[in-house]
Each structure stands twice: as C-alpha cells, then as structure tokens.
Amino acid sequence: MSELTRDDVAHLASLARIDLAEDELDHLAGELAVILDSVATVSSAPIADIEPMSHPMPIVNVTRPDEVRPSLSPEEALAMAPEAEEQRFSVPRILAED
Amino acid sequence: MTSADLTRKTAAELADLLAAGEVSSRELTQAHLDRTRAVDDRIHAYLHVNAEGALAAADEVDRRRAAGESLPTGAGVPIAVKDVMATEGLPTTCGSKILEGWIPPYDATVVRRLKESGLPILGKTNMDEFAMGSSTEHSAYGPTRNPWDLDRIPGGSGGGSSAVVASHQAPWAIGTDTGGSIRQPASVTGTVGTKPTYGGVSRYGLVALASSLDQAGPCTRTVLDAALLHEIIGGHDPLDSTSISDPLPGLVEAARRADVSGMRIGIVRELTGEGFQAGVQQRFDESVQHLVDAGAEIVEVSCPSFTFALATYYLILPSEASSNLAKFDAMRYGLRVWPEGIDDPSAEQVMAATRDAGFGDEVKRRIILGTYALSSGYYDAYYGSAQKVRRLIADEFTAAFEQADVLVSPTAPTTAFRFGEKMDDPMAMYLNDIATIPANLAGIPGLSLPSGVAPEDGLPTGFQVLAPAMADDRLYAVGAALEARLTAQWGGPLLDQAPDVLTLPAPTTAATTTREA
Numbered sequence: 315m316s317e318l319t320r321d322d323v324a325h326l327a328s329l330a331r332i333d334l335a336e337d338e339l340d341h342l343a344g345e346l347a348v349i350l351d352s353v354a355t356v357s358s359a360p361i362a363d364i365e366p367m368s369h370p371m372p373i374v375n376v377t378r379p380d381e382v383r384p385s386l387s388p389e390e391a392l393a394m395a396p397e398a399e400e401q402r403f404s405v406p407r408i409l410a411e412d
Numbered sequence: 413m414t415s416a417d418l419t420r421k422t423a424a425e426l427a428d429l430l431a432a433g434e435v436s437s438r439e440l441t442q443a444h445l446d447r448t449r450a451v452d453d454r455i456h457a458y459l460h461v462n463a464e465g466a467l468a469a470a471d472e473v474d475r476r477r478a479a480g481e482s483l484p485t486g487a488g489v490p491i492a493v494k495d496v497m498a499t500e501g502l503p504t505t506c507g508s509k510i511l512e513g514w515i516p517p518y519d520a521t522v523v524r525r526l527k528e529s530g531l532p533i534l535g536k537t538n539m540d541e542f543a544m545g546s547s548t549e550h551s552a553y554g555p556t557r558n559p560w561d562l563d564r565i566p567g568g569s570g571g572g573s574s575a576v577v578a579s580h581q582a583p584w585a586i587g588t589d590t591g592g593s594i595r596q597p598a599s600v601t602g603t604v605g606t607k608p609t610y611g612g613v614s615r616y617g618l619v620a621l622a623s624s625l626d627q628a629g630p631c632t633r634t635v636l637d638a639a640l641l642h643e644i645i646g647g648h649d650p651l652d653s654t655s656i657s658d659p660l661p662g663l664v665e666a667a668r669r670a671d672v673s674g675m676r677i678g679i680v681r682e683l684t685g686e687g688f689q690a691g692v693q694q695r696f697d698e699s700v701q702h703l704v705d706a707g708a709e710i711v712e713v714s715c716p717s718f719t720f721a722l723a724t725y726y727l728i729l730p731s732e733a734s735s736n737l738a739k740f741d742a743m744r745y746g747l748r749v750w751p752e753g754i755d756d757p758s759a760e761q762v763m764a765a766t767r768d769a770g771f772g773d774e775v776k777r778r779i780i781l782g783t784y785a786l787s788s789g790y791y792d793a794y795y796g797s798a799q800k801v802r803r804l805i806a807d808e809f810t811a812a813f814e815q816a817d818v819l820v821s822p823t824a825p826t827t828a829f830r831f832g833e834k835m836d837d838p839m840a841m842y843l844n845d846i847a848t849i850p851a852n853l854a855g856i857p858g859l860s861l862p863s864g865v866a867p868e869d870g871l872p873t874g875f876q877v878l879a880p881a882m883a884d885d886r887l888y889a890v891g892a893a894l895e896a897r898l899t900a901q902w903g904g905p906l907l908d909q910a911p912d913v914l915t916l917p918a919p920t921t922a923a924t925t926t927r928e929a
Contacts, residue, residue, distance in 0.1 A: 335768070355720060359800070361797060366799035406757055
C-alpha cells in the first residue's frame, strides 16, 4: 500500500471537485493516512479465488412496460435551481474564453 | 385522557384508541406537537416541524373516519421522518448545508405509503450529514442530544429519529440504516429499530449514501410497533429496481405470537466479549438467558471474516458515496457558491467552491477516501479486495444460518458516549458500528431492542437480532419474546426508567460540530 501525501490529497480533491483550503489539506492528509492503514487490512483476508460481490441481492435485468407516467412539469423541475432562464437550468460558463 | 398520557402510549395502543373513536387524530397529533414545543429546544431532534401540515392530515383522517370509511392500520397515528427522505413540499436537507432550503418536488415511496396510510407527518429529524456518522455531531445544523443525558450522543446517523421516539415527541419514526444508523441509535436511547432485508423497503426518494447498503426502516418504542410500521412501508415498488417482488412475511403476526420455543439462537463469537463494555455484555448475557428460559436453544457460531467487516465497509461505503454525492454539483438544485477572487469562473470552479462550502469535514473525508479507493492503480488492492471480503462475510452468514435460525449480539459495543469524545479520531467513531455493519454488507435484516441499562453508567444497552434475508419475521418473534420477559422483569418499559427531559441538568459540554461557520 502506498503512502498518501498532501499532494495526493490535493489531486484527489481536484478529481472530486472539492476546493479544499490549505488547512483542510493538512488535516485530511494525516487523518486519511490513519484510515487507509486500517482499511488496507482487507488485502490480508483469505480472498484468493473469491468472486467479488457488488450487491447483496443477485441482480437480473429489471424492466417495466414502457408507458408514459406523470412526471415533473418544467416549472417543478426548475423550481429549486440556483438559477433558471428560458425554462432551462442556467449554469456558469462551461468553455474557456479563448 | 391528558395530552401527556397520549404521548406515553405505543403506536399500537394509539391506533386502537383511534379505531374505537376514543381519541381523534387531531388530539394526538396536537399532543405530540405540544410535547415537541416543550422539550425540543433541549433535545434538538427536529430540523423542521410540520405543525400545520400534520394537523391538516390529521383532520382529513378524522373526517374519513367520521364518514365511516374503513381506514388502514395506524391511520391517524402521527410520525416523524428522517431528513434523508424526500418529502414533497417539506424541506429535505440530509443534515447538509449543500441542501439547505431544498424542497423536493416529489415524495419518496416510503413517504407516499405513510400518507396513503393516513399517518400525519410531524416533521423531519436531524442526522449526521448525508448519514455519515454515529453521533449526529456531523449534522451541519448542530447535534441532537440523548434524552437520557443531554451531554451524550443519541447515536447516528439517525439520532434525530431515535431521540424523538425516546423523548415521546413521536410514537414512531422512519430511519435509514447503511451500517447501523437505525440500530445503534436505538441501542443508545433505549428504543427499538429495524433494518429490513435489503430490497424489502423501497429506496425510491431516499437520498442515497451507499446504494448497495442503504435500507429504510422503523424506529419505535416497542417491537410490535416496529412490525406494524415495517408492514406499512415495506413491499415491492416498481420505482426501485432492487426492490424484492415477493410479499413480506407476516411481521405483525410474528410479533404478536412472540414464540421462540425450539428456535436455535446463534451467538456470534466475533461479536461478543473483547471490546464490549462490561455492562453491555452483562445485559446481553442476561437477555440470552431469558431466551433460553422461553424455550430457545443456544448455539455458538464463528464468522472469522467479520474481523475484516469494518475495513471492508469503510472502502465500499466511501466508494459508493463518492459516486452518489457527485450529483451535488451546484447546477440543478442546492447551494451555488461563486469562488472568491476569480472573474467569470467556470462551471467546474463554481462546483468545487460550492462543494467545499457545502460539505462538512466527514463528508469530504469519505468522498476523498472513495475517490482514492476507486482510482486506477489502487482499485484492485482496495475496492476490489473489499468486494471479495464482502462475499466471504455473506458466505459466513449463510453457513451460520445453517446452524442457527437467528444470530444475536450486543447492538453497539458501548452505551452513549459524550459529545466530542470521538470527533478527532475517525477510526474510534467508526468502531461504534462494528456489530451492525456485517448485516448491511450481506443484505440481511437486523433489529435492536433495549436489553436494560448498564450498571456502571445507568445508560441503555441494546440487543441485536439478525435473520436470513427475507426472514424478517424471525426478528419480531425473538424481539417480542425477549421484550415481554424484560418488561415483566423491569415492571414496565425501559423508557419509564429514563429521567424527565424537562428536569434534566443542562448540558455541561458544548456539543461540538464539524463546521466552523
């Protein structure tokens, strides 16, 4: 298992889209190292040749008839949006200027 | 009957009084709202009280009853709902600043079923942010206090739901349990809680923490009430593709029969003894003896992989949570924060600033941990290994249930701890769920009921019953049999031994929260 450095935590935070403050990075790097040491014990369990289990119930395709059901109106869907315009979600710019 | 008398009754008793016309739903809904007005500034169990809506729903039930309609069981008995369930027209925050003021445009299936059964919704209960925690100290709105001792935690994440029930602000409540968030709060407040079989209660409209572990269930003061509420909310839902299509077993019937004669009860060696507080273990041993006296046979089983359950859980949960919480992106609902010092920021910069401002420390910790466990190069060692151990744990349960009809253990290793005791040590906090986590990993049902108070501190202890998937009825048979013997021994419900919330000493410790602002 590898060490988790402060730079690693900063990189992970950027992947997770969380703009952590400097003191949060310091704090988290220490705590995560302790937690990782503990959870890394899973690899010492007798798990050779064991099938991974992703879900408690055996999942098969679940389908239902393709029928129109009542759904939210545009007004209801937009009612809690931070900003809405012309019956659409209004978002900050998604492209670079240049 | 005085309003105080009404709030001491069980939900089953209230349903009978309503059916007999001896009390109206308005009277008993008002009695519970009055109780909340009297005690909740001391407990802080509710994030939102729905007085007007609850009374309107109560009046509607009273009108229908007066018109001679045949009403579902429990109609008119008011209920509290954990703030992780979408409730149309009522705020739903999940204990997070990122959802402050969010009002869902739809009801969770559980909430819809409560409404269809005529249960007035009293309010939304406090919780650790996005259900991450064992104490409610991670709520962005401040912690809930334990009605037995205001300096102590009410359990978590569903500490609001356990506390409303324990402080008689609601006869029953809805909780959710991802690693013990119904059962551990029940244990430390002297109440009852069930995590149903995975898929037994719809997850539609439950804000997901870890989708393969989450399950909603009842929080009550008696085993029979839990069975009644479980039957109201349970059963197949086409809106949840993981919902079980088979009908529920007869839960209320099992609770009323309360028969354990000839039943094989397995004690899990790895979930007793070392690491469990002396008084917790003592009350557990006495409870086992009660079940023997009631005609059950005791066997000891061993599940060696359970020693890896905590580590497995703290890889699987953060991995699923980091993915589920990606939806809080400041675009369609919830908080939007513009970063300081950046002209014309991009959507990504707004997203990152919002998630930093809107999420608390524990949520950030788990999202980062999950992001790491799922990242390329580490996936096999962490998430991949955890999934394999999960299989081992499920297989050991299957083997154990060949030797025993149910398994039992103490619910939590200790009684309620003091605020702040474990806030700086995440691993110590995670250990609270050591006995409850295995059931979530395997998808099997579990119930916690009070087993007494620990002699050393006078605080409640919990007894956990686990059953095979889809055999939730066994929880209620064992729980009701034990409850009958214990309440006979105590001379009444355990909560009769709890101090009066109104005369409890004021807290000496400031309850810490994770948020500075």
